[in-house]
Amino acid sequence: MLTAIAITVDGLGFAAWLFLSSVGLTLIYGVMRILNIAHGGFYALGAYSSAWAIGLYATTGSPIVFSFLLIPLAALIAGLASGLLVERGVLKFMYGRDEVLMVLVTYAIFLILEDATKLIWGTESYVAWQPAFHFGTIDVFDIPYTVYKFIIISVAIIVGIALYIVLNKTRVGKLLLVVIEDREISAALGINVTKFFTVTFVVGAVLGALGGAITAPEISVSPGIGAEIIVLSFAVIVIGGMGSIGGAMIGALIVGFARAASVHLYPPAELFSIYLVMAAVLAVKPYGLFALAESRKI
Template structure:
């Protein structure tokens, strides 16, 4: 019974983190048809900016409560600045090119962002434990969990709800759905597709940075964390269906619970459990569980 509870809580917490870290990636692909490898760089920028900002703030002896506000602020700054620089400075000249070429371009951007983080913050690790420590622990069936884990779960639910509401209940969201459905028809109807690309890329970059910023209080922020997250985020969106927000939710839950089950039942399987699940899903649904329908060009 305790093992089942531990799997449920750990799986939900890991799934929430995975969703926050991958939803921006699937959003960008759904709208722009770009597999954005630079997403890992946005995650790393958010983590470094958050850890640095919290550390700088806490050095002055300020109350820890305001440190929670630093997390979304630093994520917004990192996501908007880096996202705008890449989309306006590079990607807008590449729209309409082959998808493989776009992958190579975003991979180059990822390598540049990795070096940018080292130039700004160096190669030392950053630790911003104060927000996680401030929320204490919560006992569930005698098992202690950090309160910060449940904060991440709440933020993931809030982001998922806001994305759904924005896409289905706002004029901009409905226009964006038209762009997703057919880019050429959208342009013929007078929709400024390039503007929507920019907005989408900034939102996706900010969500990636937010995933890193929220993770910073729970980990030691070191060089290379961006490469790790892009692999797991890619597994999530492939399982759920590339470009699908509901797919990102289901994919994150599947990966989260699979990893938690392997950790608690057979720890050596943790190394390959995510990829085993991905292979099993793709064997049955080659394009993922909720893959977007592709229109046939005549």
């Protein structure tokens, strides 16, 4: 019974982190058809910005509870600045090119962002434990968990609901669906496709940075975290179906519970279990569980 509870809570916590880290990646692909390897760089920038800001705030002696507010602020600044720079400075010149070329370009950007984080913050690890420590722990059937873990789960749910409402219940969301369906017809109808691309990419970058920023208090922020998250994020969006927000949520849950189950039942299979699940899903659904329909011009 206790093992089942531990798997459930740990699975939800890991899934929430994965969803926040990968939803921006699948959003960008769904709209722009760009497999954005640079997403790992946005995650790392968010994590470093958050950890640095929280550490600096802690030295002032101010109430720790307010340090939590620095997390979304750091994600917004890091994601907005880097997203705009990458999209306006590089990607706008590459639209319409071959998808493989776009992958190579975003991979190059990822390497640049990795080096940029080292230049700005150095190669030492940052530990921003203050927000997670401040909220303390809570017992779930006598198993202690940090309250911060449930905060991350709540944030993931809020982000998922907000994206659903924006994409399905607002005029902007409906126009975005038109752009996804046919860029050329959208432009002919007077829709500013370039503006939608810019906004989508920046929102995706901010979401990636938020995934890193909100995770920073629970991990040691060090070089290489961007590469780690991009691999796991691809597993999530491939399972759920590339371009599907709902698929990213289901994919995150599947990966989260697979990892939690392996950790508690057979730890050596932790990483292997994620890719085993991905292979099993793709064997049945080659394009993922909820892949968006691809339009074909005749």
